Amino acid sequence: MSQVCRISATPKPFPTSLLASYPHACPQALSAPVSSPAPATIGAPRLAATSVPGQGWPRVPTASRGAAPAQPRPEAAGAAPGAATAVSLQVESGGQPPRNPSKSAPRRVAMWLGARLDTLPTPALTIDRTTARRNAERMRERCRTLGVHLRPHVKTHKTLEGGLLATGGTRRGIAVSTLAEARFFADGGFDDILLAYPLPTTRLEECAGLAQRLEAFHVLLDRPEALASLRQRPLAHGKRWLVWLKLDCGNGRAGMRPTDPAALELARAIANDAPEEVTLVGVYAHCGNTYGCSGADAIQAIARTTTNAVLSFVAALRQAGVPCPHASIGSTPSCSHPIPEMSQLTELHPGNYIFYDLQQTQLGSCQPQDVAIRVLTRVIGHYAHRGQLLVDCGWAALSLHGAGAGQGPQGCAAIDGHPELRLVGLTQEHGLLEHADGQMDFGRFPVGSVLALIPYHACATAAMHPVYYVHEEGQVVALWHPVRGW
Numbered sequence: 001m002s003q004v005c006r007i008s009a010t011p012k013p014f015p016t017s018l019l020a021s022y023p024h025a026c027p028q029a030l031s032a033p034v035s036s037p038a039p040a041t042i043g044a045p046r047l048a049a050t051s052v053p054g055q056g057w058p059r060v061p062t063a064s065r066g067a068a069p070a071q072p073r074p075e076a077a078g079a080a081p082g083a084a085t086a087v088s089l090q091v092e093s094g095g096q097p098p099r100n101p102s103k104s105a106p107r108r109v110a111m112w113l114g115a116r117l118d119t120l121p122t123p124a125l126t127i128d129r130t131t132a133r134r135n136a137e138r139m140r141e142r143c144r145t146l147g148v149h150l151r152p153h154v155k156t157h158k159t160l161e162g163g164l165l166a167t168g169g170t171r172r173g174i175a176v177s178t179l180a181e182a183r184f185f186a187d188g189g190f191d192d193i194l195l196a197y198p199l200p201t202t203r204l205e206e207c208a209g210l211a212q213r214l215e216a217f218h219v220l221l222d223r224p225e226a227l228a229s230l231r232q233r234p235l236a237h238g239k240r241w242l243v244w245l246k247l248d249c250g251n252g253r254a255g256m257r258p259t260d261p262a263a264l265e266l267a268r269a270i271a272n273d274a275p276e277e278v279t280l281v282g283v284y285a286h287c288g289n290t291y292g293c294s295g296a297d298a299i300q301a302i303a304r305t306t307t308n309a310v311l312s313f314v315a316a317l318r319q320a321g322v323p324c325p326h327a328s329i330g331s332t333p334s335c336s337h338p339i340p341e342m343s344q345l346t347e348l349h350p351g352n353y354i355f356y357d358l359q360q361t362q363l364g365s366c367q368p369q370d371v372a373i374r375v376l377t378r379v380i381g382h383y384a385h386r387g388q389l390l391v392d393c394g395w396a397a398l399s400l401h402g403a404g405a406g407q408g409p410q411g412c413a414a415i416d417g418h419p420e421l422r423l424v425g426l427t428q429e430h431g432l433l434e435h436a437d438g439q440m441d442f443g444r445f446p447v448g449s450v451l452a453l454i455p456y457h458a459c460a461t462a463a464m465h466p467v468y469y470v471h472e473e474g475q476v477v478a479l480w481h482p483v484r485g486w
């Protein structure tokens with residue numbers, strides 16, 4: 001049985017090292033099932049720990065005591081010295097409209113390349129590149145062992161760099177959740193993009209644009225009306241709509257139940273009604289219900305139910321003479337604990353695994369040292385009468401995901417290297433920390449010192465940030481700019 005870990009116990013140190021890349025998995029069609037379903041290994045990391053013992057985050061909390069954020073230098077970002085002052089004076093005098101600040105953001109943050117993490121302006125979302133790369137390689141390795149294609153979902157990071165890591169540099173075969181992501185990745189040279197979201201029929205022209213310009217832009221649907229919409233908008237130049245049928249195998253969100261005769265009927269209609277215009281590529285089931293599990297056994301039971309339901313559906317289709325070449329399932333918990341039966345599918349589509357998070361460690365999907373994401377925050381106040389530290393990270397930098405189920409703010413993040421601390425309050429831009437036994441040692445956390453929060457849900461937290469500070473061993477080596485919007 002795979003190990004289950006709970007990060008609320010003492011966090012382990014972070015290993016830092018690089019692994020060689022693995023060859024990219026070959027896509028398999030369902031007509032040629034893989035015969036050696038060896039389960040992928042999920043074990044302890046193979047790397048030596050080099051970070052500070054007893055602290056999950058290399059050196060940040062201790063090295064940064066009292067460190068003030070370095071002052072931004074406008075000239076370092078390409079602006080003329082004094083430019084910032086000039087702009088603000090113009091605005092105040094009403095002479096010029098304000099510049100769109102988001103347009104200059106990439107230039108503004110460029111000055112932090114090479115900086116130590118403890119000097120960054122906070123709150124700051126950081127990614128440990130070594131860990132993210134290792135997570136990406138392990139997932140590719142699992143899929144290679146299973147003989148299935150990995151179609152990484154990019155919704156967690158929404159960055160070209162993350163997409164490159166996840167695809168092993170091929171830029172081929174991703175899943176996206178928004179049209180904005182689809183366009184962004186298409187612009188970035190990615191292809192074979194599946195919009196893993198019920199077909200937005202009110203935005204069909206945007207879908208058609210992507211279908212025309214990409215080699216393969218796949219859409220997903222779960223109702224006959226969506227198929228009718230596609231047929232009313234045929235593609236030009238001999239292109240066909242590439243369609244996946246969305247199945248709901250117990251997740252209870254989008255999709256048709258595979259036991260519903262209407263699902264078979266719709267698959268047949270996609271495949272047969274207008275073969276010159278529409279092609280049935282496959283069936284897609286996201287087993288998000290694995291997030292309700294406790295432990296690897298329960299996760300694998302759901303993965304098995306989902307896999308079997310999808311495979312039975314495809315077999316029924318085949319019996320009915322309907323070709324359905326592909327079958328894709330996935331979620332980070334299920335793909336972190338692959339079962340042998342998955343080798344009979346053609347694709348897996350997890351996404352969160354590239355960063356992992358507190359939730360995934362609690363589910364047992366990963367070990368604490370696999371979590372690549374942090375939100376750095378500074379202590380900005382001491383409130384001795386309440387025994388509380390005030391920090392500059394509120395829900396606008398963390399999200400409130402994890403606060404449910406009676407947990408409150410404490411569920412939203414753990415404090416790296418400080419299991420004795422609890423996040424007890426979150427407003428938009430403020431967070432409150434307490435000591436578990438009420439005895440806060442304020443001397444250990446001077447105003448200005450930096451703490452690293454391990455967010456409950458990486459996808460939700462990353463969505464709050466315009467830039468990710470990507471580091472190796474505590475030094476910023478890259479800045480990733482995610483796409484935003486829908």
Ligand SMILES: Cc1ncc(COP(=O)(O)O)c(C=O)c1O
Pocket residue numbers: 153175196197286288330331332333349350351352353
């Ligand atoms: C439709 C769909 N496919 C795949 C994924 C990826 O799953 P995970 O985030 O568990 O890796 C998601 C995530 O929410 C999803 O909604």
